[in-house]
Amino acid sequence: MTTSVDMLPPLQGVRVVDLTRVLSGPFCSMLLGDMGAEVIKIESPSGDPVRGQxxxxxxxxxxxAGFNRNKKSVVLDLYSDEGRSDLARLIKTADVLVENFRPGVLAKMGFSQERLDELNPRLVVASVNGFGSKGPYTDRPAFDFIAQAMSGFMSVNGPEGEAPLRAAQPVTDLVAGLYTAFGVVSALHGRNRDGRGQAVETSMVNGVLSMMAYLASEHFVTGENPQRTGNDHPLVAPYGLYDTADGQIAIAPSNDQVLQRLLTEIGLAELLEDPRFDSNAKRFERRDELHGILDAALASDTQExxxxxxxxxxxxxxKIQTLKDVFDDPQIKAQEMSIDVPHGDRGDVRMLGFPVKLSRTPCEVRLPAPELGEHTEEVLSALRDG
Amino acid sequence: MTTSVDMLPPLQGVRVVDLTRVLSGPFCSMLLGDMGAEVIKIESPSGDPVRGQxxxxxxxxxxxAGFNRNKKSVVLDLYSDEGRSDLARLIKTADVLVENFRPGVLAKMGFSQERLDELNPRLVVASVNGFGSKGPYTDRPAFDFIAQAMSGFMSVNGPEGEAPLRAAQPVTDLVAGLYTAFGVVSALHGRNRDGRGQAVETSMVNGVLSMMAYLASEHFVTGENPQRTGNDHPLVAPYGLYDTADGQIAIAPSNDQVLQRLLTEIGLAELLEDPRFDSNAKRFERRDELHGILDAALASDTQExxxxxxxxxxxxxxKIQTLKDVFDDPQIKAQEMSIDVPHGDRGDVRMLGFPVKLSRTPCEVRLPAPELGEHTEEVLSALRDG
Known part of the structure; x- marks a missing residue:
């Protein structure tokens, strides 16, 4: 039996009551489900709005389907006494509750932190929200585009001299969901020692702000705002997109040693001794000229x-790949980053694979995305029997 | 004493041997340190290159400093027998090893997975790398810009009709580091049941690819590549940046109910009954005209x-905020997203705060970023005594 225990996923036995809908929260609970937690997605009778999107x-x-694998769906009407009482009984059996309401909404529904502590002092209560539960913007409705704007994320993105630009990906939802999942598992680990749960929270603005990395460090130390530089590096040349015989390549020589390798390979080894280009400062100043010299050298062979x-x-x-290119890429295939998941009568659904690879207990789809209320009876009758 | 145990951070007692340098790996180990793990950063005699950047x-x-708080620095020369033997003894005492070498490099240094299992079967071995350890690109050197290009991330970013654009933030490093931290803590949780460690890996490409979210779902179901649409929504209008009396605002009405609220507040409630604008399809088709109408209405009041x-x-x-705006924002202040950390003779260093908020055991800076080798004696002598 040792072998079978060894194969159980890391969060096997962790029960998550999931009150989230749309994106940030469902991403968080899916990550927990992918690691083996039992995720019970509570849906209103009309269901998660994403079912219709x-x-x-x-x-x-x-x-x-892509955001709700490894979850069970239980329909509860939380506007009714019965629904709230079912939720309370479910919370008593849970390890984690995840919600992405605006701060305060869950309390108004009758589940304040005090009530949750009373129901289950071991509960880890996770909240993904827009701006955090302290401060003047707590009650504001949240949306990815707004969080990208408010967090400084957009201010550094965009072509040089042009307007700030959002990322098309809902990065603020997803980064907040991922941070929250990390916080939940950390809190569960801490609970193994002291038996007590706690509240875990990440906001969309705080999460993506933490992605500013050295742009933030440089701002703190210099007091300056970082500038938009498009695909060029703000300080280093050469760096960026260059033309070959049949398409562009992206090159990023991160230090002088790598630059030397680049120039040697493309037959320009002597360039670093050219008085016009023998320091990064000079190369940066003449970067357009340098760009032309590299393009000319790279014209001698193909992109591939x-x-x-x-x-x-x-x-x-x-090279810059479209999504079609990405999923045709042999590396992405070897990494199984798209998977086909049977969904009964709905047929196979293709979705993203698992970005975290575990050697002994790899993530897997134990449950396809559920039909609305598919597990209501199963979950509630077990509560009533229990 | 119950109280003091209750206040211990969640990863208290977890020892991390950290072989990483630069960005993705140090971010991962900092996240573990912020949650209370003891992170022992192994540096070569010349130190992490970021010390000079x-x-x-x-x-x-x-x-x-901003990426290496809550870590100890131990200098080991891993090219020497003594250094490798110190590392082996350290690994025996550790719970987690984190590395961000290219796949295979650690094994060449004498620490294959087999050797690690032998030294410490409970060890969680975490790897952050560029492309993953299986597949044709495994040996390629990795860099954020390249991972943004190869993953499809750039293909959807940029103004409509213009070239694909990278994000200025090193998103692929940071997302991979965050996923890996999540994987590590999950594996530690699983280890509580079966006593065995395992390998955990996230690549920069896989991590950021998972951020494609519904762009990926839509691609899978339609077969089409998503298009670049700048700051506009690919399907919904109104949505985007609009002019007020004194500056732009970002608006994102996510559904018809929110759109109704918007139009009512700006005095255009009747617009939804206008036959030119009474469906999203019509609004999208006439979005330039609609944009002008909204700008005119919004000119009646200020941005704030x-x-x-x-x-x-x-x-x-x-609104779009620069980093200066962000750190002056009362919400960001209430959330303590910039913190000043004393660093002895180096003075106070300002850095980003903690995006994950824990109610009972909040993250804190227990250790400022270390001087090179500051803890070599302390850590190695404890090993020798042990």
Whole structure:
């Protein structure tokens, strides 16, 4: 039996009551489900709005499916006494509660932190929200685009001299969901010692603000705002997109050693001794001229060949891929980053694979995304019997 | 004594041997340190290259400081037998090893997975890398810009009709580091049951690919590549940046109910009955005209007032903030997202605060970023005595 215990997923035995809908919260609870937690998604009788969003196939939203694998669906009407009483009984059996309401809404529904402590002092209560539960913006409605704007994320993105730009990806939802999942598992680990739960919270603004990394450090030390530089590096040249015989390549020589390798491989080894280009400051000042010289040298071979040659020489090199390119890429295939998941009558749904690879207990789809209320009877009758 | 046990951070007692340098790995180990793990950063005699990067104050890199709080620094020369033997003894005492070498490099240094299992079967071995340890690109050098290009992340970012654009933030490093930290704590949780460690890995490409969210779902179901649409929504209007009396606001009405609230608040309630604008399809088709109508209505009040009024009405609204704006923002202050950390003779270093808020055991800076080798004697002598 040792072998089978060894194969159990890391969060096996962790029960998550999931009150979230749409994106940030469902992403968080899916991450916990992918690690083996039992996630009970509580839906209103009309269901998570994402069930109706995006393109459908066989009457099913692939957007919904991609964010709700490894979950059970239980319908509760939390406006009714019965629904709230079922939720209370469920909370008593849970290890984690995840919600992405505005701060204060859960308390208004009758589940203040005090009530939750009373119901279950071991409960880890996780909240993903827009701005955090302290401060003047707590009650504001949250949305990814707004969080990208408010957090400084947009201020540094965009072509040089042009307007700030959002990322098309809902990065603030997803980063907050991921941080919250990390916080939940950390709190569960701490609970193993002292037996007590606690509240865990990440906001969309705080999460994505933490992605400012050295842009924030440099701002703190210099007092300056970082500038938009498009695809060029703000301080280093060469760096960016260059033309080959048949397409662009992205090159990022991160230090002088890598730059030397690049120039040697493309037949410009002597350039670093040229008095016009013998320091980064000079190269940066003449970066347009330098760009032309590199483009000319790179015209001697193809995109694919340069990617192979330069990587082999130790120079990080790649190309801009569309999503079609990405999922045709042999590396992405080897990493199983798209998976086809049977969904009964709905057919196979293709979705993203697992970004975290565990060697002994790899993540897997134990449950496809549920039909609305698919597990209501199963979950509630077990509560009543219990 | 119950009280004091209750106040211990969640990862108290977890020892992390940290072989990482630069960005993705140090971010991962800092997250573990922020949650209370003892992080022992192994540095070569010349130190993490980031010690020499970015602006310095009092001879100290604030970039380094911002990514290396809550760590001890131990200098080992892993090219020497003595260094490798010290590392082996350290590994025996550890719960987690984190590395961000290219796959295979650690094994070449004498620490294959087999050797690690032998030294410490309970060890969680975490790897943050560029492309993953399986597949044709495993040996390629990794860099954020390249991972943004290869993952599809850039393909959807940029103004409509213009070239793909990277995000200025090193998102691929940070997202991979965060996923890995989540994987590590999950594996530690699983280890509580079966006593065995395992390998945990996230690549920069896989991590950021998982951020494609519904863009990926829509691609899978339709077969189409998502298009670049700048700050506009690809399907919904109104949505985006609008002019007020004195500056732009970002508005994101996520559904018809929110749109109704927006139009009512700006005095255009009748617009939804206008046959030119009574469906999203029509609004999207006439979005330039609609944009002009909204700009005209919004000219009646200021940016700050509209942000207050619209949020109060339940419409997610904000403005694009620079980093200076962000750190002056009362919400960001209430959330303590910048903190000043004393660093002895180096003075106070300002850095980003903690995005994950824990109610009972909040993250704190227990240790400022270390001087190179500051803890070599302390850590190694404890090993020798042990």
């Amino acid at each position: 995006g393109h459908h196939k066989n009457g099913f939203s692939w957007y919904f 060949n340069w990617i192979i040659r330069l990587n082999r020489a130790g120079v990080p090199t790649g | 970015g602006h310095h104050k009092n001879g100290f890199s604030w970039y380094f 007032n509209w942000i207050i009024r619209l949020n109060r009405a339940g419409v997610p609204t904000g």
